[in-house]
Amino acid sequence: AQTVTQSQPEMSVQEAETVTLSCTYDTSESDYYLFWYKQPPSRQMILVIRQEAYKQQNATENRFSVNFQKAAKSFSLKISDSQLGDAAMYFCARCTSGTYKYIFGTGTRLKVLA
Amino acid sequence: KAGVTQTPRYLIKTRGQQVTLSCSPISGHRSVSWYQQTPGQGLQFLFEYFSETQRNKGNFPGRFSGRQFSNSRSEMNVSTLELGDSALYLCASSLYGVNTEAFFGQGTRLTVV
Numbered sequence: 001a002q003t004v005t006q007s008q009p010e011m012s013v014q015e016a017e018t019v020t021l022s023c024t025y026d027t028s029e030s031d032y033y034l035f036w037y038k039q040p041p042s043r044q045m046i047l048v049i050r051q052e053a054y055k056q057q058n059a060t061e062n063r064f065s066v067n068f069q070k071a072a073k074s075f076s077l078k079i080s081d082s083q084l085g086d087a088a089m090y091f092c093a094r095c096t097s098g099t100y101k102y103i104f105g106t107g108t109r110l111k112v113l114a
Numbered sequence: 115k116a117g118v119t120q121t122p123r124y125l126i127k128t129r130g131q132q133v134t135l136s137c138s139p140i141s142g143h144r145s146v147s148w149y150q151q152t153p154g155q156g157l158q159f160l161f162e163y164f165s166e167t168q169r170n171k172g173n174f175p176g177r178f179s180g181r182q183f184s185n186s187r188s189e190m191n192v193s194t195l196e197l198g199d200s201a202l203y204l205c206a207s208s209l210y211g212v213n214t215e216a217f218f219g220q221g222t223r224l225t226v227v
Contacts, residue, residue: 035215043202045218091157100147100208100216101170104157 002027004094006105013082014113020067021077021108023092031097034068034075039107040088048090051075053097079110087112116140118207118219126225132193135222139186139207145169146188147216148180151202160203163188192224200226 004025013019025034036048051059051068058066063083067076079086092105119138127133139146147170148160159172163182180190186207192199202223206216 037218042220044220045204045206047215047217050215093157099170100145100162100206101159101172102147102149102157102206102216103159104149106156 002029002094002103004092004103004105006090006092006108008108009106010109010111012111012113013079015082015084017082018078018080019082019110021079021090021092021110023075023077023105025073025075025092025094025103025105027073027094029096033095033097034066035093035095035102036064036066036075036077037091037093037104038086038088039091045091049077082112084112084114086110118205118217120203120205120219120222122222123220124223124225126227127195128227129195129197131195132191133195133224134189134191135203135205135224137188137190137205137207137219139188139205140217143207143209143217144186145208146182146186147206147208148188148190149204149206150174151204151221152200157204160190195226197226200224 032053034051037045049061063080089107091107093102095102121136145164147162151157162170166182177193182188202221204221206218208216
């Protein structure tokens with residue numbers, strides 16, 4: 001089965017500190033995309049960061065960066081200088097190139113402590 | 115630029131009824147996909163449409179159906195509602211041809227009683 005696994009149901013981080021959310025996935029495909037989405041209480045899913053599997057360089061978006069280990073099928077998200085507004089559910093997702101069929105992980109609830 | 119619009123935001127239906135949910139994608143986006151989100155099963159792919167054609171379908175019973183219109187707006191229908199169909203239904207639109215992100219709407223919260 002082509003699954004996405006997030007082993008941390010909940011994480012806490014102190015404001016201004018750094019936190020890493022884990023994600024592993026299973027696929028037999030060579031061309032795919034990986035995503036981290038954020039879902040705040042408003043329910044709307046917001047893209048945090050995207051990684052093309054064919055790119056070896058890890059994606060970064062301001063305070064957000066990933067550690068993409070293709071051979072290990074691992075895709076972790078690092079949030080630096082955590083802010084109260086970062087508190088949300090974070091979902092890791094994978095989709096095959098050429099489709100928009102996302103396979104999501106079960107999510108990690110991130111709490112940011114003031 | 116307006117985002118993805120889903121209507122209605124909340125819906126309460128009785129077992130056995132049917133329901134239709136609507137999704138208006140971002141202008142210019144031709145791909146629309148639907149997801150069901152529940153506490154137990156998480157986010158599950160329902161189906162994806164592009165140019166009025168269903169391109170992918172998830173593992174849901176035939177009671178779940180959808181369609182896309184020529185203006186890219188999409189509807190999903192659930193017939194003979196069951197209690198287990200209570201969920202948040204999310205729609206996402208994408209600019210087909212460029213593997214960028216899917217833009218999600220705020221969802222329709224369906225409660226079946």
